[in-house]
Amino acid sequence: MTGVVLNNVVKRFGDVQVIHGVDLEIEDGEFCVFVGPSGCGKSTLLRMVAGLEETTEGKIHIGDRDVTDMDPSERGVAMVFQTYALYPHMTVAQNMGFGLKMTGHPKEVIDEKVAGASAILKLDPYLDRRPKALSGGQRQRVAIGRAIVRGPEVFLFDEPLSNLDAELRVEMRVEIARLHKEIGATMIYVTHDQTEAMTLANKIVVLRDGKIEQVGKPMDLYRDPDNKFVGGFIGSPSMNFVDATVSAGKVVSPGLGKELELPVNVPEDGRKVQVGVRPEHLEMNPSGDTHTVELTEALGGVSFAYLTSETGERIVVEERGDYRTEAGATVGLTFPIDKTYLFDAQTELRIR
Ligand code: ADP
Numbered sequence: 001m002t003g004v005v006l007n008n009v010v011k012r013f014g015d016v017q018v019i020h021g022v023d024l025e026i027e028d029g030e031f032c033v034f035v036g037p038s039g040c041g042k043s044t045l046l047r048m049v050a051g052l053e054e055t056t057e058g059k060i061h062i063g064d065r066d067v068t069d070m071d072p073s074e075r076g077v078a079m080v081f082q083t084y085a086l087y088p089h090m091t092v093a094q095n096m097g098f099g100l101k102m103t104g105h106p107k108e109v110i111d112e113k114v115a116g117a118s119a120i121l122k123l124d125p126y127l128d129r130r131p132k133a134l135s136g137g138q139r140q141r142v143a144i145g146r147a148i149v150r151g152p153e154v155f156l157f158d159e160p161l162s163n164l165d166a167e168l169r170v171e172m173r174v175e176i177a178r179l180h181k182e183i184g185a186t187m188i189y190v191t192h193d194q195t196e197a198m199t200l201a202n203k204i205v206v207l208r209d210g211k212i213e214q215v216g217k218p219m220d221l222y223r224d225p226d227n228k229f230v231g232g233f234i235g236s237p238s239m240n241f242v243d244a245t246v247s248a249g250k251v252v253s254p255g256l257g258k259e260l261e262l263p264v265n266v267p268e269d270g271r272k273v274q275v276g277v278r279p280e281h282l283e284m285n286p287s288g289d290t291h292t293v294e295l296t297e298a299l300g301g302v303s304f305a306y307l308t309s310e311t312g313e314r315i316v317v318e319e320r321g322d323y324r325t326e327a328g329a330t331v332g333l334t335f336p337i338d339k340t341y342l343f344d345a346q347t348e349l350r351i352r
């Protein structure tokens with residue numbers, strides 16, 4: 001069993017604490033994604049698992065081994081970085097086999113493992129090329145191949161697709177998902193991109209300022225966020241948040257042009273709250289007049305309408321189908337009450 005367990009893990013650089021007591025269990029064979037905005041501590045946490053950063057406090061287990069103070073080479077992990085870090089003077093095959101060569105493996109073993117990784121990643125036509133004669137996507141495949149060849153128990157990826165253009169990113173994302181299916185190893189994957197997190201993960205860990213905000217399956221986080229940060233971070237475009245107050249047990253939101261009866265424990269009168277509703281759950285009603293369409297973006301299969309309420313709040317609505325609202329129109333809004341969230345304006349915690 002090669003799950004990964006973090007117990008109250010803390011990281012300080014000098015006086016500056018960047019990881020604040022993280023507890024996490026990643027199961028054997030799981031694809032776990034750390035996601036969060038730039039600077040929230042994703043790479044630091046991953047590098048602590050890899051052994052590239054010392055763990056200031058707490059424990060890290062891989063399988064049943066306490067690896068907290070082990071060298072990276074003893075941990076049974078292999079890491080793939082955003083910058084591919086290939087040796088320019090070596091061929092693809094040599095790059096992939098180099099780690100094994102350094103640890104004294106015989107040539108036949110190295111050749112066999114390189115051939116295996118090459119088959120998985122479809123690198124056979126390129127084995128004799130040097131990195132400079134490869135595209136970005138091919139280079140990233142070689143970097144992944146180098147990790148596979150080492151036969152790690154746990155794969156660690158730090159934003160491996162961030163240097164690729166949008167089209168290749170999607171292609172490589174699918175390849176990484178396929179790779180995980182084929183190899184079945186535990187993988188930890190760091191990204192700031194919520195789409196990558198949603199599409200790749202069995203388990204998403206949302207981080208902010210060195211703390212875990214929420215852990216869960218992608219669709220559970222999407223449907224059931226614990227707080228405003230997770231609600232806003234997961235889903236694209238972001239959830240709309242609109243100011244509201246509580247009066248006579250009802251949520252009054254001028255920005256939504258409505259009094260809402262939400263099936264939650266509505267707090268006491270006078271409390272400041274925010275209503276959250278996703279662009280894909282809003283519908284524009286052309287006979288209403290509470291909102292003005294300022295701008296529309298037609299992407300083809302989907303359009304986004306940017307509305308302003310009478311109270312000046314901005315709201316994004318997703319529109320599909322053949323008819324698309326145009327800028328300048330005045331509309332009302334309708335939305336399903338069971339897909340409408342309530343958050344405390346102060347604590348930003350979900351009110352359920
Ligand atoms: P992410 O990968 O989520 O963008 P990082 O883990 O790289 O974030 O960084 C988290 C925080 O730790 C940042 O505030 C960063 O400036 C700080 N940090 C990272 N490495 C060091 C270091 N070697 N010394 C001091 N601070 C660091």
Ligand code: MG
Pocket residue numbers: 042043044
């Ligand atoms: Mg990083």
